[in-house]
Amino acid sequence: MNSAPAVIDPFAVGAPEAEVGALAAAALALARDLKLAFRRPAQLLQPLAFFALVTMLFPLSISPELSQLRLVAPGALWAAALLASLLALEFLFRDDAQDGTLEQYALSGQSLTALLFAKTAAHWLLTGLPLALMAPIAALALGAPTSALPGIIAAVGLGSVTLSLIGAIGAALTLGIRRSGVLLSLLTLPLSLPVLIFGARATQVAISGGAIIAPLELLAAMAVFGVTLAPLAAAAAVRISLE
């Protein structure tokens, strides 16, 4: 007679919104993405390997002298970080679009904005954060002093938040397009330039030992701006792509 305790499936079609709040649904989506990603650890390492590889191009192509490399280190680090995060966008929506998960998200009655924000957060945890933790190693190899490392971690960490958010819009817009890699970079790179400018500036100041707080605050401001608006645009773009 007595029914089993109801298992709440937040993504069941027609699930009443009151049962699972937007935050709880977002947390579930985040946990799902993290779990799926950790089942394929090799894929997680690829952007990091790419980042290390691009960083390595600079000593090989410019000069092995650390004193010279120190001058180009901010640019090299940020160009590598930008490319690595661009490469990682491939994983953001593609699988979920192919197996229909994204469609279910859109139909779930939950806020698509919140769900996509959770997906973007997962993406940042899986690529932006590891990049931020790896950047100091690359910076050391390019001749940055140890005193610069906390600043570099903070700059790459904050900047990659905005990069993930901008990338989410671009990835959502190009969902239905085959071989969209070049187009995706054409869409996202111009929008990412402010992050590159202030990120490289923060790195440069960190290496020369100045006060890093101003560029970091600007990076944080852009991250807050992105968190506020980018998921809305990404949700609109996903809906259009699913039409």
Next chain:
Amino acid sequence: MRFTWFHRLGSPPYIYGLARRLTPWFAWSAALLIAGGVWGGLVLAPPDYQQGDGFRIIYVHAPSAWLSLMVYTSMAVAAAVGLIWRIKVAHALAASCAPIGASFTVAALVTGSLWGQPMWGTYWQWDPRLTSELVLLFLYLGYMGLRAGIEDTQRADRASAVLAVVGVVNVPIIHYSVTWWNSLHQAPSVMRLAKPTMAASMLVPLLVMFLGFTLLFLALVLVRLRAEILARERSSSWIREALGA
């Protein structure tokens, strides 16, 4: 109803006819103004006391640069209108704006770099305004690339509209960060020469050129808009009547 005229703006046949009637007016007034502006700028205006005759490129450069931004803004507004009220004509208008705006951006970049050769001694300088102009060109290219990448017209309209709106929000951020970035790297250069207020003989032709270029844009966009509407409505019956076929 007093506002019925407004609703007609969403109707493709009405806009098609309106565009056809308005195009010659814009085109001829643009031709007259540009001819007058060129004559005033190249013949009547005296050479600049510092830049000599080199300054005259401003008569093409400044209006192109102004239009490159103005067209992007109009495109974004049209795209937003199309996105919010689902008006097909607005999307067609946004689609017609993009190639024209990109052409003005290229014109501004080319004339800017030609001006830079005698003034700066180099064709390219990472000047903040030239750099933002270059980024703007990439924004246009991205917009057109996205539109070309999606086959379904309606989806292409709506997706590129989102991109245009995101882009227009970002344009000021990009512009100010580029300005800030550049001011760190180099001291104010020739570009910052305290500009004396221009003499009227130089300023008037410039203003005439601004107006002429804007009218030229309007004429061009109406021609493109008509082509765009024809392509989109090719299976509608009113097309036959409009073309007298």
